[in-house]
Amino acid sequence: EDKVVQSPLSLVVHEGDTVTLNCSYEVTNFRSLLWYKQEKKAPTFLFMLTSSGIEKKSGRLSSILDKKELSSILNITATQTGDSAIYLCARGTGSNYKLTFGKGTLLTVNP
Amino acid sequence: EAQVTQNPRYLITVTGKKLTVTCSQNMNHEYMSWYRQDPGLGLRQIYYSMNVEVTDKGDVPEGYKVSRKEKRNFPLILESPSPNQTSLYFCASSLEGPNEKLFFGSGTQLSVL
Numbered sequence: 001e002d003k004v005v006q007s008p009l010s011l012v013v014h015e016g017d018t019v020t021l022n023c024s025y026e027v028t029n030f031r032s033l034l035w036y037k038q039e040k041k042a043p044t045f046l047f048m049l050t051s052s053g054i055e056k057k058s059g060r061l062s063s064i065l066d067k068k069e070l071s072s073i074l075n076i077t078a079t080q081t082g083d084s085a086i087y088l089c090a091r092g093t094g095s096n097y098k099l100t101f102g103k104g105t106l107l108t109v110n111p
Numbered sequence: 112e113a114q115v116t117q118n119p120r121y122l123i124t125v126t127g128k129k130l131t132v133t134c135s136q137n138m139n140h141e142y143m144s145w146y147r148q149d150p151g152l153g154l155r156q157i158y159y160s161m162n163v164e165v166t167d168k169g170d171v172p173e174g175y176k177v178s179r180k181e182k183r184n185f186p187l188i189l190e191s192p193s194p195n196q197t198s199l200y201f202c203a204s205s206l207e208g209p210n211e212k213l214f215f216g217s218g219t220q221l222s223v224l
Contacts, residue, residue: 031210043213045213097159098156098169099156102153
């Protein structure tokens with residue numbers, strides 16, 4: 001089935017905490033796993049992962065793909081209030097041009 | 112500035128009154144796509160287009176039409192809107208397909224009464 005599952009659905013932390021967001025997918029012809037951040041408006045791109053075990057990093061954010069476990073994690077270290085957002089993961093296939101999103105994780109970072 | 116422009120930002124209409132949400136990108140992207148976002152359901156793909164005159168259904172195409180007559184434009188048409196189409200709509204584009212960075216428009220909040 002063409003499903004992407006994110007966990008947790010919501011998370012509340014304090015500034016300075018480290019968080020790990022999870023994304024699992026059911027694979028048929030998997031091609032890529034993408035992470036987006038959505039604040040008040042449109043989603044913005046964070047990472048694209050295609051190869052297992054290779055970490056992508058941008059500042060305090062990092063992500064890695066595990067093709068064996070059909071999953072990916074997004075880590076945010078030393079969280080700030082500006083990290084409060086919905087984090088979306090999406091899975092693309094090689095067989096068509098569809099992109100399937102998970103329901104997202106709502107992260108709230110309190111001062 | 113590279114961007115995806117959607118209009119209108121907000122729209123309130125009544126059941127059955129045809130409407131069009133426009134989407135335009137200035138990045139010469141091949142791939143364009145429409146999504147709707149509903150609480151608890153996340154982003155769901157409505158239609159996508161791989162190139163001019165080439166479109167295909169996403170996961171929730173019922174009640175929607177699209178066209179891609181020019182590369183830059185990808186309008187979403189609701190021929191006979193119903194209340195269950197009340198949602199936040201996003202248009203997005205990328206250079207070649209969904210397996211790369213998508214650029215999203217600012218969204219259209221649609222209410223069908």
